[in-house]
Amino acid sequence: MKRSIVLCVVISLLIVGCGGGSRGNSREGTIVAPATPEVTVGSQEPSVEAMDESSAADTVVVLVPQTVETLDPYLMTTVNPEDSVAVHIWDTLIWINDDLTLEPRLAESWRQINDTTWEFKLREDATFHDGEPFDAAAVKFSIERAAQLEGGVETFASDVDLRQVQIVDDYTVHLVVGEPNASVPYRLASVEMLPPAHYGSGAEDVTPVGSGPYQFLRQESDGSVVLEANPDYWQGPPVLPILVFRPVEDPALRVKHLIEGEAHLISGLSPDHIGMLETDDTRVEIVESTRRLFVGMRADTDGALADKRVRQALNYAVDVDILIDELAGGYGQRYGSWVNPPHDLDTLAPWPYDIEKAIELLAEAGYPDGFPIALDIPTGRYYQDQAIAYAVAKQLAEVGIEVQVQPYEWSVYVRDRLIPKETAPLFLLGLSSRGNGLEDVANLAVDFPFNPTRWHNVEFERLVAEAYATFNESQRQALLEQAQAIAYEEAPWIWLWRPYDFYGLASWLDWKPRPDGLISLYKPVVSE
Numbered sequence: 288m289k290r291s292i293v294l295c296v297v298i299s300l301l302i303v304g305c306g307g308g309s310r311g312n313s314r315e316g317t318i319v320a321p322a323t324p325e326v327t328v329g330s331q332e333p334s335v336e337a338m339d340e341s342s343a344a345d346t347v348v349v350l351v352p353q354t355v356e357t358l359d360p361y362l363m364t365t366v367n368p369e370d371s372v373a374v375h376i377w378d379t380l381i382w383i384n385d386d387l388t389l390e391p392r393l394a395e396s397w398r399q400i401n402d403t404t405w406e407f408k409l410r411e412d413a414t415f416h417d418g419e420p421f422d423a424a425a426v427k428f429s430i431e432r433a434a435q436l437e438g439g440v441e442t443f444a445s446d447v448d449l450r451q452v453q454i455v456d457d458y459t460v461h462l463v464v465g466e467p468n469a470s471v472p473y474r475l476a477s478v479e480m481l482p483p484a485h486y487g488s489g490a491e492d493v494t495p496v497g498s499g500p501y502q503f504l505r506q507e508s509d510g511s512v513v514l515e516a517n518p519d520y521w522q523g524p525p526v527l528p529i530l531v532f533r534p535v536e537d538p539a540l541r542v543k544h545l546i547e548g549e550a551h552l553i554s555g556l557s558p559d560h561i562g563m564l565e566t567d568d569t570r571v572e573i574v575e576s577t578r579r580l581f582v583g584m585r586a587d588t589d590g591a592l593a594d595k596r597v598r599q600a601l602n603y604a605v606d607v608d609i610l611i612d613e614l615a616g617g618y619g620q621r622y623g624s625w626v627n628p629p630h631d632l633d634t635l636a637p638w639p640y641d642i643e644k645a646i647e648l649l650a651e652a653g654y655p656d657g658f659p660i661a662l663d664i665p666t667g668r669y670y671q672d673q674a675i676a677y678a679v680a681k682q683l684a685e686v687g688i689e690v691q692v693q694p695y696e697w698s699v700y701v702r703d704r705l706i707p708k709e710t711a712p713l714f715l716l717g718l719s720s721r722g723n724g725l726e727d728v729a730n731l732a733v734d735f736p737f738n739p740t741r742w743h744n745v746e747f748e749r750l751v752a753e754a755y756a757t758f759n760e761s762q763r764q765a766l767l768e769q770a771q772a773i774a775y776e777e778a779p780w781i782w783l784w785r786p787y788d789f790y791g792l793a794s795w796l797d798w799k800p801r802p803d804g805l806i807s808l809y810k811p812v813v814s815e
Contacts, residue, residue, distance in 0.1 A: 288709065290601070291307060291381060299469055300349020302484065305702075311799065312762075313722075318687060323352075324728070332430070340641040343380070345528045345529055345551065346528070346529040346530075346531060347527050347529070347530055347531070347550065347551045347808065348531045348533060348544075348550045348551050348552075349368075349371075349530065349531065349532050349533065349550070349551070349552045349553070349554070349555070349806060349808070350533055350534075350535045350541040350544060350545070350550045350552070350553040351367055351371070351532055351533070351534055351535070351554055351555065351806075352366040352534070352535070352536055352538070352541075352554065352555040352667075353365065353367075353368060353534055353536070354510035354534040355366075355368050355369050355372055355510065355532065355534070356369070356698075357369070357511050358372075358495045358503070358506065358512075359436075359493070359495075360376075360377055360434050360441070360479040360481075360495075360497075361432070361436050361439040361440065361441040361479070362436070362438060362439060362440060363440070363602065363612075364440055364701065366719055366803065366804040366805055367554055367555075367804050367805070367806055368512075368532050368534070368806075370805055371805055371807070372514070372532050372586065373479060374805060374807050374809075375482070375499055375500060375501040375514055375530060375807070375808070375809060376479075376495050376496075376497040376499045376501055376502070376514065377414065377479035377480060377495075377497030377498065377499050378392050378393045378421075378479070378480055378498045378499050378705060379392055379393065379475070379476050379477065379478055379479055379480060380392060380394035380397075380407060380409075380426065380475055380476070380478070381394055381397070381472050381473075381475050381476040382476065382720065383473070383476050383721050383803075385801050385807075386581065386676075386722075386798070387577070387720075387721055387722025387723075387801075387802065387803060388722065389472055389473065389476065389687040391707070393409060393410050393413055393421060393480055393498070394407040394408065394409055394410070395408045395409065395410050396408045397472060399758070400461065400595060401464065402467040403450075403463060403464050403466065403467060404461055404462070404463050404464075404754075405461065405462045405464075405471050406455075406459065406460070406461055406569050407459070407460045407461075407462070407473075407751060408458065408459055409419050409421070409422065409423060409426065409458040409459065409460065410458075410772075411458055412521050413498050413521045414498060414519065414521075415481075415482035415485070415496055415497065415498045416482075416496045416502045416503075416517060417482055417484075417485055417496050418486065418499065419482035419483070419484055421480065421482075421498050422457045422458060423454040423455070423456065423457055423458060423459060424454065424457075424483060425480055425481065425482060425483055425770075426452065426460045426480060426485035427452040427460065428481065429478060429479065429480045429481045429483075429657060430443065430444065430449070430452050430478060430767055431444075431452060432486060432487075432788055433478055433694070434449065440472045441477065441478060442736065443474050443475060443477065443478050446470075447463065447464045447468045447470070447474055447639045448465035448466050448468070449458055449463075449464055449465075450463045450464060450465050451463040457730040460508070462475075466555065466755075466756065467755070467756040468755050468756070468762060469725060469754070469755055469756070469758050470723065470725050470755060473721065473725075473726060474726075476618065476721070479494070479495070479497060479710045480498060481497065482496055482497075482498075498520075499517065499520070499774060499809075500516065500517055500520045500522065500524075500525045500809040500811075501514035501515060501516060501517055501525065501530060501809070502514065502515050502516075502517050504529075509533065509534070510533070510534045511531055511532065511533040511534070511743055512531070512532045512760070513529065513530075513531050514529070514530045514531075515528065516528050516529070520811075521755075522809075522811055523811030523812055523813070524811065524812050525808075525811065525812070526810045526811070526812055527808055527810070530808060533550070535553075536667075538555060538556060538557065538560070541553040541554075541555070541556070541773065541791075542556070542560055542563065542564065542791060544570075545564065545569055545791045545792070545793070546563075546564070546566075546569060548568070548793075551792060551793040552790065552791070552793070552796060552798055552806070552808075553791045553792070554788070554806065555670075555789075555791050556571070556616050556789035556790065556791055557616070557670055557789060558615070558616030558617070558787075558789065559616070560789065560791065561573075561789070562768050564791045566794075567794065568793065568794055569679075569791055569792065569793060569794055570791070570792060570794050570800070571681035571789060571790065571791055571792075572789075572790045572799060572800050573618070573621055573787055573788070573789055573790075573794060573800075574788050574799075574800040574802050575787050575799070576721045576785055576786055576787060576788045576802055576803070576804060577627050577719060577720035577721070577722065577785065577787055577800060577802045577803050577804075578717045578718065578720070578785060578786055578804065579622065579625045579627075579662045579717065579718050579720070579730075579783075580619075580669065580675075580715075580716075580717045580783040580784055580785070580786055581607075581625070581712070581716060581717075581718075581780040581781060581782055581783050582601075582662070582679060582713055582714065582715055582716075582780065582781035582783065583599065583713070583714045583715075583716055583738075583739060583740045583779065583780055583781075584598050584712065584713060584740060584741040584742075584778075584779055584780065584781065585710065585711075585712040585713070585714075585739065585740060585741060586598065586740055586741060586743075586779050587740075587741035587742070587743070588776075589657050590658075590712065591652065591660070592660075592712055594652045594653075595664050595776070595777050595778060596648045596651055596652040597648070597649060597781065598650050598651075598652065598778040599638075599648055599778045600644075600645040600646075600648035600649045600652070600686065601645070601683065601688070601778075601781050602638040602778055602781050602782065603638060603639070603640065603641045603642070603644045603645035603648070604640075604642060604682055604683055604686045604688070605638075605640070605643035605679055605682050605683070605781055605783075606640040606682060606687065607621055607637065607638075607640070607660050607782075607783055607784060608621070608640070609640075610675060610678055610679070610783070610784075611784055612679060613678070614671045614674050614785070615670065615671065615786065615787075618786070618787040618789075619783075619784035619785065619786055619787065620784055620785040620787075621637040621781070621782075621783075621784050622637060622782060622785055622786075623635030623636045623638075623775065624639050624771045624775065624784065625718075625727065625730065625731070625771075625774075625780065626724055626727040626728055626767070626771055627720050627722065627724070627727055627785075629722075629724075629729075630725075631771070631773040632725065632767075632768040632772060634776050635771065635772070636661075637782060638778075638782055642685060642686060644684045646686050649686060649687070654687075655687075656687050657686055657687020657688045657689065658687070658688060658689070659689040659690075659691065660689070660690055660691070660711075660712050660713055661690070661691045661692075661693055661711035661712060661713065662676055662679070662680060662690050662691065662692050662693065662711060662712075662713040662714065662715065663693050663695060663700065663704050663710045663711040663713070664676040664692060664693070664694050664695070664700075664714070664715040665694075665695055665696070665697045665700040665701075665716075666694045666695065666696060666697070667696075667697065667713065668697050668700075668717075669717055669786070670786065671716075672715060673692075673694060675715065675783075676692045676694075676715055677692055677814065679781070680692055687717075690713065693711055704739070705737050705739060706716075706736070706737075708738075708739040708741060709739070712737040713781075714739060716737070717786070718730050718737070719803055719804060720803065721803050722802075724764070724767055724805070725754055725755065725763065725767065728751055728754070728767045728770050728771065729751055729755075731747070731774050731780075732747075732748060732751050733748060733810065740779040740780070741776065742779035744773055744774070744777055746773060747770050747773045747774060747777075750766050750767075750769050750770040750773070751767075751770055754767050754770070755765050788800060788802075788804060797810070
């Protein structure tokens, strides 16, 4: 994911490259799209499977904690709400589905021609909202615009060392990369396809136009983004006629609006809201997210954190179980590897709380009395983020480490701290994941955009580079597991936990949350 940053952190990080190394011994086969579902166009009622007709609303209001700051897909940095709005307006060539596996979207199939050339066969029945055809020219335009847009965060071209987009015919495209890269399909899944005439006009403020299931209507003065169903969508017209993504910062207000029927889906809730929303009219959906919450440690300085014994000591000094129980209501999954299953090295256990071991390691490293240090944190970004930071600081004080917590508003945190990699020696962050083990491992690569640890291990970098160039899945997984073992020992993060996401929704709404935090509400009208 672009932003995988998925990074992923959101940056939400999705905040989102490595290439080179030896060649793999096998190729992934051609992936073929499933048949388009049978659809009924027009005013026919949606199927009962999709919605309870007696209680369904023409307009579904989704309340989100933050405002959509941009309507250009290549400038978006958040999974929710920005990417969640984007998936309704724009299609991508490849789709990462609810199970976080790849499936065809505007590309009917793809395959490798050789180590550095990928072929994509395109759908011939998709059009953009303004009537422009979707074809190979649109693919070339979109990918090249993503690479050239000033201030853009879509890093596909640089991530895969893209050299050329070749139009073979109207519905066949070749992508040529500089080095073998097994992650090309996953990375491409973040690049929205745009109509060339509309976005190539040179206008500064371009109305959002895509080929997705919904068309942009307007953005209101309160920041709400209003979308209407695209009746000509190639997968079938959507069941829900109108979607509204409305920012409401206060979670109590989001809950109030849902209970009173003024909203139908709310995100960014906490465990405290579960009881009040389990009613006949509303319900709660809970999912363990793929986001990894951690405290990063700057390992590039001449100070204490350059010594891995100190970084290990900080892990031993933090009682993560207590933090989960007291600050997350018990909803948090500790992890030994930052890589999400099934690609994690499952023999890596979460670091145990051992204050005596922490003191011993600090003394060995020459810091028997501890040291002062600063911790950067974003405010209001993660549930209980400030409380987590101060609790970690309090625990580290037990081993003599005096932490000064430095809060930042999220946009400032991203712009001034994360992007230039100029954080304090400690920083709080959460990285999202779209289920690609290779990308998860690369979150700790030195050139990963949102890795301010600046930790650099030659063997780790070699293994990651070789994994990118290895197309045999089992061989690639073996390389990734070796890399995970190295990073676990080196401890560039204080490993915390994977949070749970909580959603409230109207009882009639047929929707299940995704572990990556993306809100997708498209369902086609189907014939009975």
